[in-house]
Amino acid sequence: MALPILVGVLVGILTRWLLLRIDYRQYPGYPHGYVTHLSLGLVAAFLGAAAIPATLTGQYTAVSFLALAAQQFRDIRNMERKSLEQLEETELVRRGPDYIEGIARVFESRNYLVILTALLTSGAIIFRGLTFGLGIALLWIIVSHYYMSGKRLGDIALVRPGRVHFARTLLYVDEVMIMEVGLKESREKLLKEGVGIILEPKDDNGRATLAQPGQRQAIVHDVAAIVGLKKDFGYPEFTPLIRLDIDTGRAAMILLPIEPDPEAVMEAIRRVPVLESAIRLPLKTLAGRKAAD
Amino acid sequence: MERDEVIYIIADDKDKVVAGGAPILIAPEEVERERLALYLSRILNAMVHDLENGVLILVKH
Incomplete structure (x- = not known):
């Protein structure tokens, strides 16, 4: 059971990191901002990766942990919103509430993406083996990249x-x-x-x-x-x-x-x-x- | 949204302004009006608007 979880976590982290890089222009990632989001990404990846293996061994409470996680990640939106609103005071040209809300929402949803990626990967490895799992992971990363990058003006x-x-x-x-x-x-x-x-x-x-x-x-x-x-x-x-x-x-x-x-x-x-x-x-x-x- | 507010009025003739919530400066010379407006704009971070009848107002947007 260790391999699927390990791979799931790694793939999850990779997803978070890749999505963090798309962010760069939207919200300059100071080194510490990066650390915060990668750490939360790690937590999310772990939760996702462990869910299916835990359920298979009869630990059904694992599912309720996912619910708990959703609650936790809602706080990320608040965290981002608060800090951006605070910075707004000293912006010469303001972002405006819509932009802030958009960024905060993105940060929240990306953690759910990480959970999903890790969950799918570890599940796929358990049921169909490592190669299949990695294939699913790759596919999912590409899809989430494409899907989450939105339209431009x-x-x-x-x-x-x-x-x-x-x-x-x-x-x-x-x-x-x-x-x-x-x-x-x-x-x-x-x-x-x-x-x-x-x-x-x-x-x-x-x-x-x-x-x-x-x-x-x-x-x-x-x-x-x-x-x-x-x-x-x-x-x-x-x-x-x-x-x-x-x-x-x-x-x-x-x-x-x-x-x-x-x-x-x-x-x-x-x-x-x-x-x-x-x-x-x-x-x-x-x-x-x-x-x- | 915060309300825009007139915070200064600069007029060339005191007959053109009756009264109002904002302080009023009278300067008959155009050069002087321009200079007052510039100073007040920089000091108060307010936008100068020219009503084109000799009256300038400073507005906080």
Whole structure:
């Protein structure tokens, strides 16, 4: 019984580690954050791997331990949410509650994935032998990788540069009005160094998702984190903003990157994850499809 | 969501502002208004909006 458990635990840990690496951009893994999540991953892997062998030897209480584990891992979501909310105070460009909730949820569910992986692997080894077990493990890892990596903004919207211009004191990107800028020198700086981007939703689903303020905040945060912005306290007019053209559903964004390279900015935007809580699928309904044509 | 709040009003003429919840500064010269707005913006971390009739307001977003 030792071999299935051992292999199950190893595969479980491997899954957690691989999923942790996808995380990297979403939530910079400080060394200690890594340790925390790998340790919890180990616990999860052990629970999963031991469940079937324990049940086979008549230890039916093993099942109730899984229930206990589910309870425990719910706390991970709280832990992540709390620490991200705390950090939010000192973010120049906030993640926003939707993004935080999304990240917290991901961390929780990944532990369940680890449990499942370990459980399936050790079970498969017991019933069909080592090779079969490893095959199942590999398959499952690939599936969970694919399944858990979600959509990116580039999948739902076209990203292209927009022209930054002013109508008196009103800042526009193409035909979308962004904000009113009262200071002359700020207007000059925005005109000279500002980068304007237009996000064009590919369909009505994308349009509804882009309209969600939490999704827009997530875009702004990610882009700020990746390309870097000229921004500090005392410069509210240089806060990156995304505003919607309510007639066309296009979103327009203005930002003041350290390196005014629209290509880099657009690439960063395309890779922003579509938040689970922002996904809207009006086209799945009859009314939505009728409204679309 | 926190409410946006007007925290300063800078006008070129005291007849244009009646009163209000925010402190009011009067500066007839445009250059001076711009400078006051800039200083207050940096000090208070507030956004300057130009109402384009000689009145500037500082808003905390």
